[in-house]
Amino acid sequence: MSISFEQFDDTLMDLFFRYEDALAKSDLVKLEGFFEAEIKFIKIGMKGQREGLDALRAHHAQLFEKSHSGADIHFRETTNLSVMSFGEGAGITQSEFVDASLPEGYKGFQTLVWHKLLSDWKIISVHESVEVDARDLMSNQNRRASRINRVQSGRNN
Numbered sequence: 001m002s003i004s005f006e007q008f009d010d011t012l013m014d015l016f017f018r019y020e021d022a023l024a025k026s027d028l029v030k031l032e033g034f035f036e037a038e039i040k041f042i043k044i045g046m047k048g049q050r051e052g053l054d055a056l057r058a059h060h061a062q063l064f065e066k067s068h069s070g071a072d073i074h075f076r077e078t079t080n081l082s083v084m085s086f087g088e089g090a091g092i093t094q095s096e097f098v099d100a101s102l103p104e105g106y107k108g109f110q111t112l113v114w115h116k117l118l119s120d121w122k123i124i125s126v127h128e129s130v131e132v133d134a135r136d137l138m139s140n141q142n143r144r145a146s147r148i149n150r151v152q153s154g155r156n157n
Contacts, residue, residue, distance in 0.1 A: 008025045008087075009085050011085075012085060012121070013093070016081065018030075018034075018080060028061065034123050035056070035123050036123065038124075039124060039125065041054065055103070075099070076098060076108060079096050080096040081095045081096075082148070088116070088117060090115050091113075091114045092111060092112065096108070096109055105141035106133075107131055108128065110128045111125075113125035113126075
């Protein structure tokens with residue numbers, strides 16, 4: 001009898017969206033629960049490369065502080081998701097996303113490696129990168145600064 005891995009793909013897809021929901025809500029307790037203690041985390045993006053669980057915690061703590069300070073936080077939207085299980089205890093979710101903080105037309109990419117430890121699925125490795133052209137990034141920041149200055153001065157256009 002052959003094993004259907006579709007059920008594991010469905011489980012991983014559900015876990016992925018629960019992870020993204022916790023991220024969007026800056027729920028640090030739930031986020032920590034997704035990760036294995038010795039996680040391999042690498043984020044390559046606008047702020048350079050960060051590695052390790054401490055970098056991951058710091059990144060999410062910063063989002064948490066901003067979201068609870070009344071700051072206007074824009075979270076990413078998943079535009080493409082691929083899920084692949086490897087047997088009954090391992091799998092990968094690969095996603096593309098857009099984020100309002102990125103220049104128009106740019107995408108981010110994320111790979112989560114999942115491993116079933118005892119009865120719980122945990123993320124054991126994360127790689128995230130963002131495609132950025134420095135000229136577009138600077139232009140986007142200038143537009144945002146201009147918009148903030150107009151709002152602060154009482155002008156909305």
